[in-house]
Amino acid sequence: MRxxxxxxxxxxxxxxxxxxESVIKRGNGAEPETLDIHKSTGVSEANIERDMLEGLVxxxxxxxxxxxxxxxxxxSDDGLSYTFHLRSDSKWSDGSPVTAGDFVxxxxxALSPETASDYAFILWPIAxxxxxxxxxxxxxxxxxxxxxxxxxxxxxxxxxxxxxxGMLMHHMAFPVPQKVVEKVGNDWIKPENMLCNGAYCLxxxxxxSHVKLAKNPNYRRAAEVKIDTVxxxxxxxxxxxxxxxxxxxLDITYDVPADxxxxxxxxxxxxxxxxxxxxxxxxxLNLQNPAFKENPKLRRALTLALDRDILTEKITQxxxxxxxxxxxxxxxYSQQAIEEKSLDKAARTDLAKQLYTESGYGADKPLExxxxxxxxxxxxxxxxxxxxxxxxxxxxxxxxxxxxWKVYLDSRNQKQYQVVRSGWIGxxxxxxxxxxxxxxxxxxxxxxxxxxxxxxxxxKEAETQSDPKLRREAMEQxxxxxxxxxxxxxxxxxxxxxxxxxxxxxxEDNVMDVHQTQYMxxx
Amino acid sequence: xxxxxxxxxFGALPTLLVIITLAFFLIxxxxxxxxxxxxxxxxxxxxNLERAYHLDQPLPVQYGYYLWNMVQGDFGPSFKYKDHSxxxxxxxxxxxxxxxxLSAMLLALLIGIPAGxxxxxxxxxxxxxxxxxxxxxxxxxxxxxxxxxxxxxFGVFLHWLPVAGWNDGWKSAVLPVIALAxxxxxxxxxMMRASMLETLGSPHIRTAFAKGLPLRLVLWRHVLKGALLPxxxxxxxxxxxxxxxxxxxxxxxxxxxxxRHFVQGALNRDYTLVMGVVVFYGALIILMNLxxxxxxxxxxxxxxxx
Numbered sequence: 001m002r003x004x005x006x007x008x009x010x011x012x013x014x015x016x017x018x019x020x021e022s023v024i025k026r027g028n029g030a031e032p033e034t035l036d037i038h039k040s041t042g043v044s045e046a047n048i049e050r051d052m053l054e055g056l057v058x059x060x061x062x063x064x065x066x067x068x069x070x071x072x073x074x075x076s077d078d079g080l081s082y083t084f085h086l087r088s089d090s091k092w093s094d095g096s097p098v099t100a101g102d103f104v105x106x107x108x109x110a111l112s113p114e115t116a117s118d119y120a121f122i123l124w125p126i127a128x129x130x131x132x133x134x135x136x137x138x139x140x141x142x143x144x145x146x147x148x149x150x151x152x153x154x155x156x157x158x159x160x161x162x163x164x165x166g167m168l169m170h171h172m173a174f175p176v177p178q179k180v181v182e183k184v185g186n187d188w189i190k191p192e193n194m195l196c197n198g199a200y201c202l203x204x205x206x207x208x209s210h211v212k213l214a215k216n217p218n219y220r221r222a223a224e225v226k227i228d229t230v231x232x233x234x235x236x237x238x239x240x241x242x243x244x245x246x247x248x249x250l251d252i253t254y255d256v257p258a259d260x261x262x263x264x265x266x267x268x269x270x271x272x273x274x275x276x277x278x279x280x281x282x283x284x285l286n287l288q289n290p291a292f293k294e295n296p297k298l299r300r301a302l303t304l305a306l307d308r309d310i311l312t313e314k315i316t317q318x319x320x321x322x323x324x325x326x327x328x329x330x331x332x333y334s335q336q337a338i339e340e341k342s343l344d345k346a347a348r349t350d351l352a353k354q355l356y357t358e359s360g361y362g363a364d365k366p367l368e369x370x371x372x373x374x375x376x377x378x379x380x381x382x383x384x385x386x387x388x389x390x391x392x393x394x395x396x397x398x399x400x401x402x403x404x405w406k407v408y409l410d411s412r413n414q415k416q417y418q419v420v421r422s423g424w425i426g427x428x429x430x431x432x433x434x435x436x437x438x439x440x441x442x443x444x445x446x447x448x449x450x451x452x453x454x455x456x457x458x459x460k461e462a463e464t465q466s467d468p469k470l471r472r473e474a475m476e477q478x479x480x481x482x483x484x485x486x487x488x489x490x491x492x493x494x495x496x497x498x499x500x501x502x503x504x505x506x507x508e509d510n511v512m513d514v515h516q517t518q519y520m521x522x523x
Numbered sequence: 524x525x526x527x528x529x530x531x532x533f534g535a536l537p538t539l540l541v542i543i544t545l546a547f548f549l550i551x552x553x554x555x556x557x558x559x560x561x562x563x564x565x566x567x568x569x570x571n572l573e574r575a576y577h578l579d580q581p582l583p584v585q586y587g588y589y590l591w592n593m594v595q596g597d598f599g600p601s602f603k604y605k606d607h608s609x610x611x612x613x614x615x616x617x618x619x620x621x622x623x624x625l626s627a628m629l630l631a632l633l634i635g636i637p638a639g640x641x642x643x644x645x646x647x648x649x650x651x652x653x654x655x656x657x658x659x660x661x662x663x664x665x666x667x668x669x670x671x672x673x674x675x676x677f678g679v680f681l682h683w684l685p686v687a688g689w690n691d692g693w694k695s696a697v698l699p700v701i702a703l704a705x706x707x708x709x710x711x712x713x714m715m716r717a718s719m720l721e722t723l724g725s726p727h728i729r730t731a732f733a734k735g736l737p738l739r740l741v742l743w744r745h746v747l748k749g750a751l752l753p754x755x756x757x758x759x760x761x762x763x764x765x766x767x768x769x770x771x772x773x774x775x776x777x778x779x780x781x782x783r784h785f786v787q788g789a790l791n792r793d794y795t796l797v798m799g800v801v802v803f804y805g806a807l808i809i810l811m812n813l814x815x816x817x818x819x820x821x822x823x824x825x826x827x828x829x
Contacts, residue, residue: 034605041560116575118564134567189606207607207615208779209689233688236783237774239671240687244777247678247686406555406792413563423561444563 021228022522024504027235027245029254031208035189037171038110038117043513044254046171048211048232051517052196053174056084056103056153057165061519063429063510065166069098069175069197070153079160079466080127086151091218092177092195100147105178108132108140119172122427125161160466163430170427199225199518208234213517226506226521245271245499252504252515256497258318258378264499271499274319275509278328279425279494280434281320283371283386284447287487289418291367298359298367299486304340304352305393306386312492315385316378319497323490326434327479329511332472333431336479338486349393356394367396373421374408382491383421413444422447425494429512431475435459438482448487455481524820528813535809542805543593543798547586550789550797557602557792576602589798598802599795603788609799616781617803619689620773623780624766626700628758631707636754638708639715640742643750646720654712661709670702670775687777699776703769707761714754722749752823759815763808767800 029044037049050059058068070084090098111120111133124130127144131137144156157164167173177195181188188194191202199221200213211232215225233250235241238257242264244250256264256272264272285292285299292299308322321328324337340348361367371387373379380402387398403411412420426433436442439459440451458478465471482488496513506520558564558572573579577588592599598609607615642654677698678686689695722728723746731741773782781800788796819826 031604033603036606039605041562113571114575116568116571118558118560118568118572120568120571121565133571135571186606206779207604207612208777208783234777237777240674240775240777243671243674243679243686244688247682249686249688405790406553406559408555409559409561409563410555413559443565 022226023229023231024227024251024517024520024522025231025233025249026517027241027250027253027255028211028232029234030236031234032211032232035202035205035211036186037174037176038106038115038119040171041118044232044234047515048213049171049174050198050514051200051213051230052194052198052202053171053176054090054198055168055170055174056086057168059169059512059514059516061506061508061516063508063512063514065169069103079162080157082155082157082164083148084153084155086153087220088151089220090197091220092197093201093216093218094195095218096179096195097150098175098197099150100153101150102175102178103153104145104147105181106174106176107145108143109176109181110172111143112140117172119170122167122170122172125157125159125164125167127156127158130158159464161463162466162468162471163428163432166428166430199516200230203229210234219518221518225518227517230517242499245501250499251501252507253499256318256499258316261318261497268499270502273498273500273507273509274495275513276321276329276511277425277494277496277513278330278429278433278511279423280323280326280328281421281423281491281494282323282326283419283489283491284422285487285489286415286418286420287449287451288415291369291418292487295359296485297355298361299489301352301355301359301394302390302396303338303486303489304348304355306389306489306491307345308491310389311382311385315381316492319495320492321495323492325479325483326488326490327431328426328434328493330426330431330434331429332468334476336476336483338483352393356396361394361396363395367394369396369398369418370401371398371419371421372401372403372408372411372417374405375402379421386491412447415449419489420447422488423494431472431479432462435462435475435478435482438487450482450485450487452481452485455485524817528817531813531816535806535813538809539802539805543590543802544586546798546801547589548582550792550794551582553789553792555792557794559792576600593802598799601793601796603791603793603796609795612784612796613781613799613803616779616784617767619778620780620782621766623696623699623703623772623778624762624769626696627703627707628762628765630700630704631711632758634704635708635711636715636751639712640719640747640750642712642716643719643723651716655716658709658712661705662713664705666702666706666769666771667775669705670699670772673698673702674776687775689776689778695776695778699772699778702776703765703772707765710757710761711754714757715750718750718753719746722746725749748822752819755818755822756815759811760808763804763811767804767807 028047030042032045032048033042034040035045035048037053040046040049054068056068056070057065060066069086069090071087073082073084075082086098086100092098107123109115110117111123111129113133113135120133124133128137128142132140132143146154148154175197180193180195184193191204194202196216199216199219201216203214204212213230215228216222219225235254238255241250241253242257242260245253287293312320312322324341325335327333327335329335340351371383373383383400387400390396390398411417424434424437436459437445438450438455440456455478458474458481462471462474462478465474500507503523504520505523507515558569577585600608601612604612638654642651645651674686677684684694684697685691728741728745731745767781770782770786773780784796784800788800
């Protein structure tokens with residue numbers, strides 16, 4: 001008995017010497033609005049949630065799909081039924097097992113009108129989900145998610161949805177600890193209540209200061225997780241973030257200020273990371289506007305008159321990729337482009353002029369346009385350049401209107417514009433995430449108000465087709481239809497920018513811009 | 524005095540009610556709502572959200588709800604920061620802003636007042652010109668230039684102090700406090716100089732000198748008392764403004780205060796958060812003004828409260 005204190009002391013000493021705590025600090029953009037996976041909508045929140053909770057499938061270091069809580073699954077021949085077999089070693093941070101019941105509970109909570117989740121619609125491909133979420137069907141058991149036994153989960157879909165597995169990487173499809181949520185309700189994400197099944201668990205949250213995560217010893221890969229503590233630090237001001245990185249206060253930044261990219265490439269070449277991202281920056285043309293309605297030639301002229309190389313190299317300057325089509329580089333899809341991409345600049349300009357004249361405008365009768373954008377330096381610079389190109393090539397008289405974010409959203413939804421700046425980031429790595437917003441029945445999300453029965457038909461085919469090759473062809477064809485109609489002016493595909501300290505290992509650039517801390521280490 | 528304070532406090536209630544009412548309806552007049560986002564969600568989902576936050580009720584009913592809850596001390600949940608109530612956000616942010624603001628104000632007074640006095644005593648001499656030139660510079664260089672400059676020099680180049688954040692104890696506070704105090708030092712100095720000069724020329728000071736009192740005594744006992752009055756009346760609203768957070772400084776130094784809630788709350792159409800900070804700020808200003816009046820009663824022999 002007398003030896004016990006000594007033993008304890010030596011134990012403390014050895015552990016503290018053998019294992020210096022490894023900490024990394026990640027800049028994370030905006031302050032998280034919430035850490036409740038069913039209520040959050042932003043990228044900042046998703047970054048943290050991904051470290052804390054693991055879905056049926058998860059991302060590898062390359063951002064690609066990997067088995068998560070489910071070690072294997074079977075898909076029925078008609079593509080409607082998915083059976084997931086959960087790992088026996090997947091545990092909550094208190095050591096209790098993650099069960100199929102936790103997933104059933106989580107999906108019902110995600111869809112319930114009482115939860116009022118912004119993102120509920122992402123689970124609508126599941127049978128019965130849409131009706132339950134809209135409140136048309138009150139019985140939660142009507143949702144096609146069933147626990148066959150604690151380790152087997154069956155999900156039934158309303159139509160074959162080839163991107164369904166990829167969608168399960170979204171935080172809306174993570175499990176929640178049923179026993180905790182039932183007990184404390186919305187407070188389940190407070191540090192003292194929260195249970196995690198991911199690599200890390202919430203240990204402290206000081207709003208506007210930091211979210212601190214500590215390694216979860218019960219995580220199934222815990223032995224391979226090298227970083228002990230992660231700080232997610234809100235960095236709303238990009239210039240401050242850059243300074244903090246330079247001063248060594250941050251290991252990874254959320255972004256890099258656009259006007260500093262050139263400097264950073266020179267000063268911090270080992271730290272600067274940039275790669276393409278699944279998003280497209282575009283101008284939508286209001287098809288209800290008399291100028292654009294029934295006037296595809298004019299819409300085409302406006303697209304052809306822009307020199308995207310100048311826009312990206314001289315104006316935006318962040319390594320953006322000029323966009324000649326709508327869908328960016330996503331998996332299992334060949335990127336489409338307007339036919340005129342192959343022409344040289346002079347030929348394109350001539351064609352633009354010709355189409356402009358044919359659509360009834362000219363030097364004596366110039367088109368007058370207004371571009372609406374949300375207030376930001378980058379949007380402004382770009383709008384000025386676009387207006388100048390339209391003026392120079394076609395003689396269009398363009399005026400600019402900027403509005404504060406919420407006012408802009410309101411104007412956009414009410415279709416109070418002629419040309420509006422827009423952007424779209426895919427929810428999952430699949431062309432459908434991009435093309436589906438131009439279906440005629442999706443509402444305001446279809447910004448130009450595009451309607452084409454042929455496009456709808458092809459999209460319908462893609463939705464119901466279980467053969468991946470035919471589905472892909474249908475979508476590629478749909479994009480060609482879209483580009484022939486030109487309801488939008490694609491400008492560039494987004495890229496991501498980060499500074500990653502050279503002492504960090506295990507960071508791989510990827511198109512989803514997903515970087516779980518569990519793969520990282522210190523050199 | 525006590526009755527005066529009670530009377531003033533009751534008199535403040537209608538003022539607060541007007542502030543609340545105006546803010547409540549004005550923020551709702553702004554186009555766009557709290558749940559508008561880049562990714563427009565299906566109408567049924569917006570309806571779920573609006574129901575959850577009582578936004579589906581007619582405006583007067585919402586207003587009634589709001590008043591009723593507020594009387595019970597409940598400012599409602601934040602629409603944007605969904606895990607926190609507005610009261611929590613204010614309770615978390617205010618101590619930080621208070622600490623920052625009071626330190627800055629203290630620094631401003633400690634430097635500004637002696638500098639102003641010195642300038643007044645050496646009127647039109649090189650020292651006066653030097654102090655006033657410095658003060659002018661302090662006023663004209665805006666915060667958003669000074670703050671990053673300080674961070675760049677002392678944080679990035681010299682590594683003496685953290686560039687941003689609020690986790691390193693006093694070290695985190697140094698740069699933001701200086702940046703916040705600089706313009707206030709300048710104001711305090713200019714104001715002190717002007718009112719000193721005015722007081723120095725007044726008859727009761729001339730009398731004091733005529734009685735043969737030494738300069739030190741005249742300064743401390745007579746001049747300072749009179750000369751401080753304008754500074755005190757400036758102090759109330761200025762302190763209220765500075766401790767409810769400087770939006771710019773808190774943003775640049777990533778300080779978890781309440782300053783940013785003023786601007787971000789309005790930009791996000793976070794109705795409850797905007798209301799919460801407006802009411803809080805309103806109450807604080809009223810209190811500060813009351814405090815100033817009470818101090819006036821103590822300092823100025825011409826003012827007495829019954």
